[in-house]
Amino acid sequence: xxxxxxxxxxxxVEQSQILDSSFAEAKILSLGPGVPDALGQIAPIKYEIxxxxxxxxxxxxxxxxxxxxxxxESVIAVVYDETN
Numbered sequence: 275x276x277x278x279x280x281x282x283x284x285x286x287v288e289q290s291q292i293l294d295s296s297f298a299e300a301k302i303l304s305l306g307p308g309v310p311d312a313l314g315q316i317a318p319i320k321y322e323i324x325x326x327x328x329x330x331x332x333x334x335x336x337x338x339x340x341x342x343x344x345x346x347e348s349v350i351a352v353v354y355d356e357t358n
Contacts, residue, residue: 280306283346284335290326298331299353303341319346326353 280286287300302323308316321327333348 278304280304282306283309285344287342289342297328299328301326321352328353
């Protein structure tokens with residue numbers, strides 16, 4: 275796969291597993307810098323490239339073989355190993 279660099283509030287993820295018809299787990303490959311609000315502020319996030327996230331699979335944008343494209347608002351949770 276070519277290098278893909280997310281822009282705005284988009285996230286490029288490598289899907290690791292479909293949990294059901296609504297949710298999927300994936301590893302973040304690229305993370306856009308965000309979109310400023312009306313005051314010019316970008317909301318901080320608690321995840322980064324390489325993290326695994328749970329997201330709303332119904333909100334995927336387009337169909338791609340190597341990755342999914344989602345927006346920040348579609349991330350439901352960060353998935354952590356229970357030993358950490």
